[in-house]
Amino acid sequence: MIRPDAELLLDINDLHASVEAQPILNGVNLQVRAGEIHAVMGRNGSGKSTLSKVLAGHPAYRVTGGSVRYRGSDLLELEPEERSRLGVFLGFQYPVEIPGVSNLEFLRVSSNARRQQQGLEELDTFDFDDHVRERLSVVQMDPAFLERSVNEGFSGGEKKRNEILQMALLNPVVSILDETDSGLDIDALRIVAGGVNQLATPENATLLITHYQRLLDEITPDYVHVMAAGRILRTGGRELALELEKTGYDWVDEEVASTGQGVA
Amino acid sequence: MVSTATDWLTRLPAPAGALEPIQRRGREALAQLGLPTRRQEDWRLTDLTRLQGLLTLPLAALDHASAEAASAQNVPGRPENGWRVVLDGHSDPLAGVTLPEGVSELSGSELKQALGHTLARCGSAHHWPVEFNHSLASQVLALRIRGSVPPLEVLVGAAEASLSPTRILLVVEEKAELEILEVFLADSGAAHSHLFEMHLGQEARVRHGVVAQGSGDSALMAHLAVEQEPRSSYELITVSRGWALGRLEPQVVQVDGQASTVLKGLVLTADEQQFATHTTMRFEGEEGELDQLQKTVAAGRSHSIFNGAVNVPRAAQRTNAAQLSRNLLLSDRARIDTKPELEIVADDVRCAHGATVTQLQEEEMFYLRSRGISSARAAALLLRGYCQEVVDGLPPLAQRWPVIDHLLEGLER
Ligand SMILES: Nc1ncnc2c1ncn2[C@@H]1O[C@H](COP(=O)(O)OP(=O)(O)OP(=O)(O)O)[C@@H](O)[C@H]1O
Ligand SMILES: [Mg+2]
Numbered sequence: 001m002i003r004p005d006a007e008l009l010l011d012i013n014d015l016h017a018s019v020e021a022q023p024i025l026n027g028v029n030l031q032v033r034a035g036e037i038h039a040v041m042g043r044n045g046s047g048k049s050t051l052s053k054v055l056a057g058h059p060a061y062r063v064t065g066g067s068v069r070y071r072g073s074d075l076l077e078l079e080p081e082e083r084s085r086l087g088v089f090l091g092f093q094y095p096v097e098i099p100g101v102s103n104l105e106f107l108r109v110s111s112n113a114r115r116q117q118q119g120l121e122e123l124d125t126f127d128f129d130d131h132v133r134e135r136l137s138v139v140q141m142d143p144a145f146l147e148r149s150v151n152e153g154f155s156g157g158e159k160k161r162n163e164i165l166q167m168a169l170l171n172p173v174v175s176i177l178d179e180t181d182s183g184l185d186i187d188a189l190r191i192v193a194g195g196v197n198q199l200a201t202p203e204n205a206t207l208l209i210t211h212y213q214r215l216l217d218e219i220t221p222d223y224v225h226v227m228a229a230g231r232i233l234r235t236g237g238r239e240l241a242l243e244l245e246k247t248g249y250d251w252v253d254e255e256v257a258s259t260g261q262g263v264a
Numbered sequence: 265m266v267s268t269a270t271d272w273l274t275r276l277p278a279p280a281g282a283l284e285p286i287q288r289r290g291r292e293a294l295a296q297l298g299l300p301t302r303r304q305e306d307w308r309l310t311d312l313t314r315l316q317g318l319l320t321l322p323l324a325a326l327d328h329a330s331a332e333a334a335s336a337q338n339v340p341g342r343p344e345n346g347w348r349v350v351l352d353g354h355s356d357p358l359a360g361v362t363l364p365e366g367v368s369e370l371s372g373s374e375l376k377q378a379l380g381h382t383l384a385r386c387g388s389a390h391h392w393p394v395e396f397n398h399s400l401a402s403q404v405l406a407l408r409i410r411g412s413v414p415p416l417e418v419l420v421g422a423a424e425a426s427l428s429p430t431r432i433l434l435v436v437e438e439k440a441e442l443e444i445l446e447v448f449l450a451d452s453g454a455a456h457s458h459l460f461e462m463h464l465g466q467e468a469r470v471r472h473g474v475v476a477q478g479s480g481d482s483a484l485m486a487h488l489a490v491e492q493e494p495r496s497s498y499e500l501i502t503v504s505r506g507w508a509l510g511r512l513e514p515q516v517v518q519v520d521g522q523a524s525t526v527l528k529g530l531v532l533t534a535d536e537q538q539f540a541t542h543t544t545m546r547f548e549g550e551e552g553e554l555d556q557l558q559k560t561v562a563a564g565r566s567h568s569i570f571n572g573a574v575n576v577p578r579a580a581q582r583t584n585a586a587q588l589s590r591n592l593l594l595s596d597r598a599r600i601d602t603k604p605e606l607e608i609v610a611d612d613v614r615c616a617h618g619a620t621v622t623q624l625q626e627e628e629m630f631y632l633r634s635r636g637i638s639s640a641r642a643a644a645l646l647l648r649g650y651c652q653e654v655v656d657g658l659p660p661l662a663q664r665w666p667v668i669d670h671l672l673e674g675l676e677r
Binding site: 056057058059060079080081083084085090092095096098099100101105106109110113114117149150166170 | 626627628630631632633634635636637638639641642645646648649650651652653
């Protein structure tokens with residue numbers, strides 16, 4: 001839902017970032033207002049996950065230029081945990097397995113960190129149990145996954161559901177979902193997309209990184225962006241995704257070549 | 265070095281009590297051995313100054329009640345479904361204890377015959393920590409186990425700035441079943457010399473937990489010798505942390521093969537601590553099994569040593585042994601030395617081994633932090649997860665002890 005007067009949640013200006021002295025992001029510009037859903041598409045290696053990790057504060061990525069403001073203040077000076085507590089959520093393309101750490105305990109510690117920031121009461125194990133069971137319904141997840149170690153031995157699709165469960169528990173303001181659709185079967189895709197739709201409100205916003213129109217049939221984006229060589233090359237409405245479906249990315253290469261921006 | 269040992273021997277009280285002959289022989293052996301030197305492979309990495317420090321400590325003279333009370337705030341009540349024995353190296357461990365059905369005390373000629381039998385079988389004689397204990401221990405908790413008995417908790421206390429020599433002998437009869445948890449506690453400056461001997465009859469099953477929590481300048485010197493008859497099963501789970509100087513020597517022999525042995529160890533070191541685990545597994549018959557996992561976490565400027573010997577002589581065909589050593593370095597000033605020592609002569613055997621040394625994984629840390637969890641808390645969660653694999657194997661009695669919570673204290677640096 002586009003409302004020009006809605007709060008500007010995320011304001012990315014000319015963002016440059018490198019990993020191991022290798023530039024990956026080469027001037028990303030993006031504004032996200034409350035209530036909006038953005039899709040970010042682009043070839044493998046174009047920098048989509050890098051953008052998401054820079055926004056979440058991954059220590060391996062170094063910001064070399066530009067700025068990111070989150071609800072008016074500098075996002076880049078915050079630690080990853082502070083960003084999360086303030087409502088920035090990253091759904092990982094490859095969720096990490098953590099043997100020996102119970103999923104339930106992890107979810108509880110994580111939710112409480114966010115709740116504390118929001119001035120809500122922290123939940124003890126007992127109350128959290130009720131709460132998490134209620135949230136499981138958002139992604140129709142089997143409670144048995146709570147008893148296991150974080151993501152350990154989860155199938156690809158199960159990991160993605162676990163990500164959206166975390167989103168449902170953390171109640172974020174800006175969610176960046178990195179290829180949450182890959183690895184999901186047709187039914188799971190519908191369920192997960194339903195969950196994301198259910199969590200979308202006029203106060204929050206979602207950035208969907210995806211390769212497929214399939215997800216965008218379920219979650220209607222207000223904007224579609226195409227990334228190439230570490231920049232947003234073109235922005236359009238949902239019709240841009242449909243067009244990409246037909247034409248592929250060949251035109252992107254031409255455009256990148258003509259603007260003289262080599263693929264980093 | 266020899267003179268340091270001799271000096272020390274002359275200052276000991278005269279041999280006395282039930283173990284008098286053993287004390288005498290032990291002292292003779294120590295006089296011969298002197299102190300270990302760095303030229304000995306087994307002691308190459310040990311901080312010998314600390315070892316010498318043991319020889320300056322007075323012998324423990326605390327009584328029963330104070331051993332239990334020594335670290336009272338950390339000691340849970342006696343187990344409801346089990347029984348507890350307190351060892352202090354000084355007073356009668358069985359005073360006031362009603363032995364459960366199936367358990368009897370070994371004494372007289374029976375004791376004389378059994379004591380030292382397993383040590384000899386394991387080749388433990390002339391090991392410095394063994395002779396050290398021999399020369400000091402004035403009593404032994406010696407028990408025979410028949411049938412299935414309630415879980416036993418042995419609390420081994422040591423008072424501040426003193427040395428407490430303790431010794432246990434267990435004869436577990438054919439088909440008997442035992443769960444035993446030994447808990448070592450130590451105030452600062454306290455030292456333990458512990459000698460444990462156990463014989464498992466055919467088809468006996470024993471789960472043996474050791475939780476050793478030191479503090480400050482405390483030291484632990486423990487030798488565990490275990491002898492297994494065919495079709496017996498032995499699981500040893502050891503969790504140690506907080507010792508300025510620690511040495512743990514589990515030695516297991518399967519005398520006629522066809523037995524199963526599980527060895528799981530977790531050692532955490534911090535600050536300037538040094539801890540060495542020397543395990544020896546020997547198969548003397550066919551079709552024996554070993555499943556061994558050794559995990560260490562080293563923080564600060566600490567040093568953790570693991571030596572895992574596995575002997576498979578010609579007689580031990582179709583042995584199936586696996587040894588894995590996993591090590592976590594929490595600081596770049598900490599040091600880990602890990603060495604498998606496989607001696608395999610038999611040709612038809614499966615013997616796998618491996619060792620890894622890693623640091624806390626950046627991706628795991630980032631994942632937790634990206635969920636609002638502070639880096640200190642994230643590191644603690646990851647460590648806890650790492651330790652859990654071993655801690656979960658402890659006998660259920662251990663659940664009354666805050667093992668995991670204590671483990672992680674002082675590891676931040
Ligand atoms: N930690 C890293 N070390 C080295 N190279 C990296 C690292 N992270 C990203 N890159 C490189 O940066 C480029 C962009 O990677 P990124 O993961 O952002 O792409 P993506 O658009 O998400 O691709 P995909 O669609 O395949 O997920 C790639 O060439 C990748 O190899
Ligand atoms: Mg990606």
